[in-house]
Amino acid sequence: MKAPVSRNKEAPQSEGLLSPYRVLDLTDEKGLLCGRILGDLGADVIKVERPGGDPARNIGPFYHDIIEPEKSLFWFAFNTNKRGITLNIETADGCEIFKSLVSTADFVIESFPPSYIASLGLSYPILREVNPRLIMVSLSPFGQTGPYAHFESSDMVIHAMGGLMTQCGDPDRPPVQVSVPQSFISAATDAAAGAMVAHYYREITGKGQQVDVSAMDSVAMNGVEGLVEWTVGKSIFNRRGRLNKLGAGLFSPIIWECKDGYASYFFMGSLPGARANQRLVEWMNSEGMAPEHLRSIDWENLGVEKLTQQELDYITKTMAKFFKTHTKAEIQEEAAKRLIMIYPVHNSGETLMNPQLESRSFWVNINHDELNEVITYPGAFAKFSETPIREWRRAPLIGEHNQEIYMKELGMSKDELIALKGAGVI
């Protein structure tokens, strides 16, 4: 095997924010989104899968319900903007090849159980000797060390232990998850943030480091309202269904039934809340549905938190009756005209039809040549004035870029690849 060709830092494509950098992505379902985010920003992300494909390819939903590893929409979602190779890093050959790739890389991201990658002789201290500038992002359920480091986990276990689950769902039912599990999505996003923080330091000092990301910590951040209610308010934020707690102990709805579904309206105090209520009552009044007691309220001076529950219920019952006479589309349209803080509760189809996203060119159509089709995806997560995100590539097929990387870049021969393939290394 020839010495690896050093990476051409003058990337041929348009200079994206991260186009000079290469990422070796060893993550499983716990960390896939991290590489995608870096790939969206232009980095050369190489997804390294075990021969035969990563188990995350078994997660549904599937393209037209064809249950195959090259048709997992879960895989498509989180592996856009990556190339893909297969490599078994548990083998001697695999380890050696991996290390030569590391010498060309700026980031390695992995989500193995803590101590697994060290057991393969690929710990950070060893990789650092191969490449002192390397940043290694290690994402795990609870962190690399500590009393829970070797606990078994799943997305919902993390959701529970991080303190977010207790804040979700109906009070008379068990606490609940989000049906698109969020814990590892959150952790992978934090992994990208941590990678960037380390990257900033590396570009100034030349020194890489390891970034130890904990999914539970990431979820704990998302439960912050409960954290503050406890540490300062000395009360526990338990799931409230469709209600909001105003001030010390008043409850008002956040999710309201409307004619063909639900809408979310956040009844609150303070100036924005007063304005919202004022405008809502004006709308109700324009349709003859605002009774005297509602019209006469001076919202700015009401002091909503000082109402009794009974007084508040009287107000919200009248509003609830009004919402039921309107469809989601009507509510969205009128809210836009009158600048009231009401949004419809949308599903995916309605999200696709939202004129705001459409007008911002949020959706991108990515070519899936292997399916002879074009699929619509969410596009750029931010709009950059100098370096817009506009390079899109679909998720890789299993071993799709083996030839490109192993032969063209690392200079391996066809015979060498045949040997490695037969031996289960690639």
Place this chain on the structure above:
Amino acid sequence: MSRQVFEGLKVVGFVQAGVGPSTLKVLNDHGAVVVRVESIHRPDNLRLAYPFQDNIPGINRGGHFAFANNDKLSMSLNLKHPRSRGVVAKLLEWADILVENYAPGVMARLELSYEDVKKINPSIIMISLSQQGQTGPHSLLPGYGPQLQGLAGFCELTGWPDRPPSLVSRSYPDYIAPRYGVIALIAALDYRRRTGKGQYIDISEYEVSVHWLVPAILDYTVNRRNQSRSGNRCPYAAPHGAYPCRGQDKWCVITVFTDEQWKAFCRVIGNPEWTKGEKFGTLLARKRSETELDRFVGDWTIEHTAQEVMTMMQEAGVPAGVVRDSQEVVDYCPQLKHRHFFWELYHPEMGRVTNRGPSFILSETPAELRKAAPCLGEHTQYVCQELLSMPDEEFIELLNDKVFE
């Protein structure tokens, strides 16, 4: 001792509520100098939000404000005062980055749009985080996290199939945008280091929220299917749920994905009769009788505390976890203590306050939280004289002219 990551990085924040300060937090937790421009005439709503320390309201006693604003400097400036313009110019010349999360249009009215700001500092990086983005027909729609989670699709996916949509905490989407904000900012900083060019970044909280739901989005764009809430079920695991334990409203999550975990689970609960035979022996069988399965599991868990259930299951290699409330997360969790996730800081008015660090620990240059959130205007003089090198006479003159209010 290593320098901190963002030592020497200068950041100005025209921010309010949660998203702006949280975006800044990763920077100041790792050593950046972050100056918030505030005014007593228009205090950050978060300073006025319940809960207050010791239940005594006060502009410097807000719990949420304290939690999001550690290690930030507060400069008080009356942006409506004509002479504030000069101070703002000095700030912009000084800054590397400007972060703002006001409603679209506000910065332009303050003559602080990117076009305005670029004239003063051509290579500045400016980021705007707003609910639905700077452009588009709904750009000006007011809104907060609780409404946005309905619009973005989280509510539809949370709760029970036989019930209306439910909520994920309260302002859940407010925690998504700051992560993307930080990622975008550092990428832009790197680009500037390479090319000398600053730029403007426009982040929509709505758009990044959709990014956390992509599998459901693709199920629609490809299969024309609208995913909906499924309680606590997982299509490829059973048992998979939150089970009631001893005590008031106490739960433990148990999730079983493999045959091995199922056998271990059965062992832990004593291999009762109901687990034997065909009815629950395979994944498909358990999926067919999942309601009954959940009931059986719950009949066992209710005899134990959540902590016991978790411990027994974990020792046997079954993924299980206590549904923790915030008190347990803050006061008890030994793993979060090990990670030094929570920090105790001292606040001049509030006394001891609890803050949190990042969810990632850098091996050479970990975060360090040093000072509690600022009182309003606490650092006006410091910022003017030490950071902006304003001469004493000028500062006193502006002070007397009520520019710093």
